[in-house]
Amino acid sequence: MLGLMQNWPLTVDKILDHAANWHGDREIVSRSLEGPIVRQTWAQTQARAKRISNALKGLGIRVGDRVATLAWNTGRHVETWYAIMGMGAVCHTLNPRLFADQLCYIINHAEDRIIFTDVTFLPILAENRARMPTVEHFVVMTDREGMKGVTLPDALCFEDLVDQSAPDFEWGGFDENTASSLCYTSGTTGHPKGVLYSHRSNFLHTLSTLGVDVMGLSGRDTVLPVVPMFHANAWALAFSCAAAGCKLVLPGAKMDGASVHELLESEGVTFSAAVPTVWLGLLQHLRATGGKLSTLKRVVIGGSAVPEAIVRGFRDEFGVDVTHAWGMTEMSPMGTISSPTAKVAAMSADEQLRYKLKQGRPILGVEMKLVDDAGHRLPHDGTTFGRLMVKGPAISSGYFKGDGGQILDEGGFFDTGDVATIEPDGYMQITDRAKDVIKSGGEWISTIEIENIAVGHEKAAVAAVIGAYHPKWDERPLLLVQLKPGAQATLEEFLQFLEGKIAKWWMPDDVVFVDEIPLGGTGKIDKKLIRERMKDYVLPTAKVTATA
């Protein structure tokens, strides 16, 4: 027997409608690409987005077609998102930090028909125009003044499209499982793979993130998402701020400490979200200039592990609460957040820090388990390592066009590729990437944990740990150290430094000093390249055993 409740499909256009109807005069403030700070309301945003939908229809875009954006966080980008999704087309957010080859691959793979672009990216598009045969038009997100000097053929002016298009457009009316947006993951191996969100997944994810213990946004908040809209859905903030009726402050192309600080203060921002490097930049700027944070209350940090110094810095110097979150493009992206439980909230600030530095507890709509290599569940005891598996309505069931094949286990769980522990209280901590974790005699050793300690040695500039082949234990830890310029050190110094800080059987079997530990594009240690470089290396312990 079915319930007798209304059929109201969960489509994201309804989120913007809600904002326009009930928070219509709340503002979206952007640092425009042209320079000035510009202001619009949620009601205006909806009205302009509907005109863009008409423009897209006029350009032949139909339900299911891919329309790309190559843009910073601005009001025009928000309008474009809703215009594309509202009419049932798929909003493909391109990451401008990708190399041209990857960008072209993604555009072709997605078969993008139109690209909305900020003026910043006109050179790279012009240079590679011939490699994007599916693209019929480029819409330059500027006004007629900004179009002067644009030489890209097929370039249309965003503001012309707004001005010349009809105002009314009936959004929605399709299945809530219809694809709404597409975002490629920058996988470390092989080509990027497309994550295809649905209206339903975005709507549900938005509702889940609104909870007090997640983003906890209210209509009184002013939110500055530094996290880009092209990266993992901007952590849903372009949706959740519309849903909650927040004032939205968008940084455009400028995410340096001084620019972010200026907006935080001038617009009265209460909540912000970004990756650690942005916050480090802000802290450095504040310390150098003696700046204050007079309205900011909360900061959510994700993208990589949060250094303790950032949490303490914000808390002790500026009275701002830092919350650590974790997710993935494949998770829309929120998975966990380190909000305090009642038990943790009753602890002292320093005791709470231990929990704040973990990735946190799953939001409603994220099922989570740890498993061993055979797929058996592992205990949540805070020490057992396991592969982290997730399941939920806003988590990928597969990649676009079937890339990567079947990606769920028998129970429908997605493998995050991370290795983690979970405390009895539910706090999850990423301990390693599954492909990096060292499997020694059936037990797992976290390379990240050893690295984090080793890099604390006064002579170390960078430290990396990889698993090296061992005939008896399969793998044993090998520590590589790039010393600070001019420094000299011995193997014994580093082993002594680690002693007592990690379990005995975690102690590296060898320490190798290298000129350079290679870093990838995002500043993370490139272990794939290290393994490649060290492929002929043999552990001293392996030699001994081999000859024993």
Added chain:
Amino acid sequence: MLGLMQNWPLTVDKILDHAANWHGDREIVSRSLEGPIVRQTWAQTQARAKRISNALKGLGIRVGDRVATLAWNTGRHVETWYAIMGMGAVCHTLNPRLFADQLCYIINHAEDRIIFTDVTFLPILAENRARMPTVEHFVVMTDREGMKGVTLPDALCFEDLVDQSAPDFEWGGFDENTASSLCYTSGTTGHPKGVLYSHRSNFLHTLSTLGVDVMGLSGRDTVLPVVPMFHANAWALAFSCAAAGCKLVLPGAKMDGASVHELLESEGVTFSAAVPTVWLGLLQHLRATGGKLSTLKRVVIGGSAVPEAIVRGFRDEFGVDVTHAWGMTEMSPMGTISSPTAKVAAMSADEQLRYKLKQGRPILGVEMKLVDDAGHRLPHDGTTFGRLMVKGPAISSGYFKGDGGQILDEGGFFDTGDVATIEPDGYMQITDRAKDVIKSGGEWISTIEIENIAVGHEKAAVAAVIGAYHPKWDERPLLLVQLKPGAQATLEEFLQFLEGKIAKWWMPDDVVFVDEIPLGGTGKIDKKLIRERMKDYVLPTAKVTATA
């Protein structure tokens, strides 16, 4: 093109699973029917609920069967809810305040196969047993000790069922639109009609209510729902507290001021929800005893309009914030809530009061419009009255078994039966019931507004306004006054009292003093009976016009 996101049906068992897995040691504390305060955790609640599901299966209950509860708010009631819904049966919450005739009508209409009952209700069930032919078993929500003296035939002991049933039960696995629960509205005309919730509607409604500007619950909250689980879904609190990981405090059968206060203090309650009469009782108790509210921060009030004295009393004497909410059984039930917008939050406490006394702004997932009798949209100007129409995923599309026929307009909106105004800022205020509002010369006059002012006259005990026939204006207001014992008054005294407080054309054409203004079962003025009693009355203005 469909998105590539996981198929994860929104079924309410997943909410309790989330609580058990991630907030497993948070407590549910109940004032038991046997007397003592009893404690259990969310994990225990899930485990016991699964046993009850097995017991129900053993008693022959299948997906879609109706299983009723006649019970106060207790941990056993929560277990029973989830046990019934989790296995796909329909949880029919019976309102113990109904007369036996209505109760029997509802039980027969729903075709309930089993009734879970508190010991309180054994007499009424025993007396009317023969009138409930569909009922095969009664489960008495007590232990074996409590069963002593139970004489009802077919009575099973709740704790025996728990003890004797298997622990594992696979919940869910059905369509998310499957019916989860049934609640009859106590309509003022005709038989009660059944509202049939779905798993999807309950899940979405729960997510919406968790927002900061709605219930705003966190895992650090301790919540006391005085609002009963048998009435309008307990405002979703049995779901939302599980979702957020709140400690839940349940008052059992005792909702008087002293009993509620005792629990608020002893359990450290931070959030509570109830109808105004409960809060009046609490305020009176606190004032009489000099009691304090040391942990309570927020109170949500709904069910009927909130008197200003309650808001001020809580705010000024106890530092507790009161939020007014409005909804209906047909809306799951939350429709609006009067949380402050950024603009309102910037006002002084007394300026904010004007907004706090309104029913508030719609939550995400509730579309709302005002229409005239022809169905045309009316402006949100804060003064224009219109019929209040609503639409959303947790709003009824029809009543159980088709009672009441087609209930949605062409646009899919449900008619609330209320007349309201909406401010430009979105704050809605109920001004009257549609069947009571006076239509005078094409304009609408609020009977409630005139009554609220008239009853402020020092000689008035109760005041009621109805529309009386007028040959020129169709209807004109007639004020009926029941004077305080021993008081005497004239028509002129009351008209003078109203003058300047309402628009001139709202002034009653006559004032009639009566011995008694009849009140209905819930304490509201029974206008249907008044109209019946006054059916031969003719307005003096009507007579003049008629002979003119």
